[in-house]
Amino acid sequence: MINLHFYSPVEQIQHPLYQEMQVEVFVKRDDLIHPFISGNKWRKLKYLLRKASLEQKQHLVTFGGAYSNHLLATACAAAKFGFKSTGIVRGEEVQNDLLMFCALFGMELIFVKRDRYRDKWGLFQHYFGSNAHAFFIDEGGASMEAVTGCAELMDELDRSYDHIFCACGTGTTIAGIIKGVEKYALRSNIHALPVFKDGRFMRDEIMKYFDHVPSFEMHVDYHFGGYAKTKPELIDFIQSFTAETGILIDPVYTGKLFYAIHDLIQQGYFPAKSSILAIHTGGLFGLLGMSDQFTIKRNVLVSNEAF
Numbered sequence: 001m002i003n004l005h006f007y008s009p010v011e012q013i014q015h016p017l018y019q020e021m022q023v024e025v026f027v028k029r030d031d032l033i034h035p036f037i038s039g040n041k042w043r044k045l046k047y048l049l050r051k052a053s054l055e056q057k058q059h060l061v062t063f064g065g066a067y068s069n070h071l072l073a074t075a076c077a078a079a080k081f082g083f084k085s086t087g088i089v090r091g092e093e094v095q096n097d098l099l100m101f102c103a104l105f106g107m108e109l110i111f112v113k114r115d116r117y118r119d120k121w122g123l124f125q126h127y128f129g130s131n132a133h134a135f136f137i138d139e140g141g142a143s144m145e146a147v148t149g150c151a152e153l154m155d156e157l158d159r160s161y162d163h164i165f166c167a168c169g170t171g172t173t174i175a176g177i178i179k180g181v182e183k184y185a186l187r188s189n190i191h192a193l194p195v196f197k198d199g200r201f202m203r204d205e206i207m208k209y210f211d212h213v214p215s216f217e218m219h220v221d222y223h224f225g226g227y228a229k230t231k232p233e234l235i236d237f238i239q240s241f242t243a244e245t246g247i248l249i250d251p252v253y254t255g256k257l258f259y260a261i262h263d264l265i266q267q268g269y270f271p272a273k274s275s276i277l278a279i280h281t282g283g284l285f286g287l288l289g290m291s292d293q294f295t296i297k298r299n300v301l302v303s304n305e306a307f
Helices: 016-020 040-054 069-081 097-104 120-128 144-156 172-183 199-207 232-245 254-266 284-293
Strands: 010-013 024-028 059-064 084-090 108-112 134-136 163-168 189-194 275-279
Touching: 016 254, 040 069, 040 134, 040 144, 040 172, 059 069, 059 120, 069 084, 069 097, 069 284, 084 120, 097 108, 097 284, 120 134, 144 172, 163 172, 163 199, 163 254, 172 189, 172 199, 189 199, 189 254, 232 254, 254 275
Parallel strands: 024 275, 059 084, 059 134, 084 108, 163 189, 163 275
Antiparallel strands: 010 024
């Protein structure tokens, strides 16, 4: 039986800027849910895993790039709950640390060219159409089951917040958060932060999960060049934020999220006494593909004593 219960805490972040601007900033630490099935990955997979189990499927097949946290989470979840797993990887065959973890959890990897990768259902049918035990999981876990899992985040909060922020890759997590806010009729302002360049298309992705027009705001100017792209100011922010708070963030999703919140506070975007909740969606293994962008600070101690 798949255990669907877990817990992640909420922490307040202390920073001189937040005190100066008289706002409170909190973070929902979904990155602490599990070392590998962390953040929104577990929320998006939990009901897909249950569906696969109820349908007596034994083989999870999913999709992602060479540094996909979703691939790693699915590989670990498959091993944990007794499934076989295959990851169909976008691009040329490579070896890296994240894919090594996937392989350690027993995931078989199939590399496909980028033009073929666009047709994920076609790829599933090509490789596994005759396999009655295979279960399709879209890239990032995007599905109504994933939205349901993400909506439950709101069940875990013991207070309301004026603003709730979440970074967006597929729109699934923020759609779930909106549904959770609607369920409790909260007055929270929802803020979606696409991590893609020209991320306005994300509104249509979010709207797929609604039969009405939900209320949320989008901030499309914090992509830093596009998906998995960075700039020196983002890297500098991540290094200082992590060192000052003890909360690790990554350049692909959560680094851009917290940079945006910090920048908006600095601009006076929020009224005094506002409460802000950021959703830490995990994804920290994305750092493995960008480790060369971070500098290690070294202090050289000079002594008069001879060695």
